[in-house]
Amino acid sequence: MKHPDHRETIALEAAEVISHQAFDGDQYILRLQAPECATLAQPGQFAHLSCDPMLAMRRPLSIMRVDAEKGWVDFLYKAVGRGTRLLANREAGETLSLLGPIGKPFTFDPSRPRALLLGGGVGIPPMVFFAEHLKNSRDSQPLVLMGSEVPFPFTGRPSRIMVPGMPDGVIAAMPLLDDWGVASRLASLQGYSGCFEGYITDLARRWLDEQNDEQRRQISVYACGPHPMLAAVAKLANDYKLSCQVSLEEYMACAVGGCAGCVVKVQTPEGAAMKRVCVDGPVFEASTVF
Numbered sequence: 001m002k003h004p005d006h007r008e009t010i011a012l013e014a015a016e017v018i019s020h021q022a023f024d025g026d027q028y029i030l031r032l033q034a035p036e037c038a039t040l041a042q043p044g045q046f047a048h049l050s051c052d053p054m055l056a057m058r059r060p061l062s063i064m065r066v067d068a069e070k071g072w073v074d075f076l077y078k079a080v081g082r083g084t085r086l087l088a089n090r091e092a093g094e095t096l097s098l099l100g101p102i103g104k105p106f107t108f109d110p111s112r113p114r115a116l117l118l119g120g121g122v123g124i125p126p127m128v129f130f131a132e133h134l135k136n137s138r139d140s141q142p143l144v145l146m147g148s149e150v151p152f153p154f155t156g157r158p159s160r161i162m163v164p165g166m167p168d169g170v171i172a173a174m175p176l177l178d179d180w181g182v183a184s185r186l187a188s189l190q191g192y193s194g195c196f197e198g199y200i201t202d203l204a205r206r207w208l209d210e211q212n213d214e215q216r217r218q219i220s221v222y223a224c225g226p227h228p229m230l231a232a233v234a235k236l237a238n239d240y241k242l243s244c245q246v247s248l249e250e251y252m253a254c255a256v257g258g259c260a261g262c263v264v265k266v267q268t269p270e271g272a273a274m275k276r277v278c279v280d281g282p283v284f285e286a287s288t289v290f
């Protein structure tokens with residue numbers, strides 16, 4: 001069944017929980033059987049999930065991975081309030097309602113093929129999806145930097161992929177990406193082994209400083225994370241004259257464009273305009289929102 005307002009681009013599915021893994025820091029990876037969403041989804045899009053039959057409002061979660069052949073969709077989320085805590089109780093074999101995929105995805109900029117992907121906390125999932133997409137399409141050899149102040153929902157390991165320009169000792173990578181041949185590095189203020197001690201924007205600056213002008217002209221930035229991080233990313237992109245897209249996380253009600261509950265002010269060629277994060281975003285050009 002499809003949502004009528006979106007001309008067959010958003011599916012409504014009864015999605016079976018395939019697996020649900022808990023990690024430190026109240027983090028969970030949820031795999032749902034949702035074949036239509038798995039087929040349609042693009043990196044940067046999200047799904048609106050009904051967390052529990054007793055909770056009327058759905059909650060939005062970014063799509064982290066899909067397998068269109070097998071029909072599953074993965075989410076990584078942190079339990080922060082009523083909805084996500086109820087979601088954390090759902091077990092394999094149960095069914096929940098999924099509306100998705102929703103929103104404008106990231107758009108790869110082929111004129112700047114060196115993609116720098118920055119994911120902070122629960123902003124990591126869309127970066128994993130985008131990294132896999134770029135790897136498969138062979139458009140880019142992305143570099144993915146991830147930051148977290150709670151333990152990462154995977155065990156970082158020393159990377160097998162050299163990244164020229166990385167500070168000495170910054171060797172921890174996400175195993176999944178490393179196995180794909182996608183370079184990644186981790187950052188945290190918590191002193192985790194092999195991670196850069198600081199914010200990912202500081203690590204990105206250290207790496208960018210080691211690139212020459214010609215190399216920097218090839219770089220585009222794509223980011224998702226908490227608002228202060230995205231503001232720092234927008235400044236970084238401005239300082240180094242890089243193109244930059246950011247994915248925003250706003251409070252959402254309907255998530256299909258009908259209630260204007262998620263509007264943000266965006267600069268357009270015609271001046272400032274109010275845009276809905278759910279369907280006009282969540283991905284925007286950083287320079288238009290910061």
Ligand SMILES: Cc1cc2nc3c(=O)[nH]c(=O)nc-3n(C[C@H](O)[C@H](O)[C@H](O)COP(=O)(O)OP(=O)(O)OC[C@H]3O[C@@H](n4cnc5c(N)ncnc54)[C@H](O)[C@@H]3O)c2cc1C
Nearest residue numbers: 059060061062076077078080081082083084122249250251
């Ligand atoms: C497009 C989009 C994609 C998202 N992707 C993910 C994801 O992949 N993983 C993930 O863990 N979370 C993600 N979120 C945030 C997630 O939707 C919220 O954490 C969730 O809705 C909180 O619901 P709750 O009932 O558990 O908490 P609530 O009781 O509603 O809130 C608990 C706390 O979370 C804060 N909060 C609630 N909603 C948001 C929000 N949208 N943005 C910032 N802070 C919020 C509140 O200030 C409060 O402190 C995404 C949000 C959006 C809009």
Ligand code: FES
Nearest residue numbers: 253255259260278
């Ligand atoms: S949440 Fe209703 S318009 Fe965006």
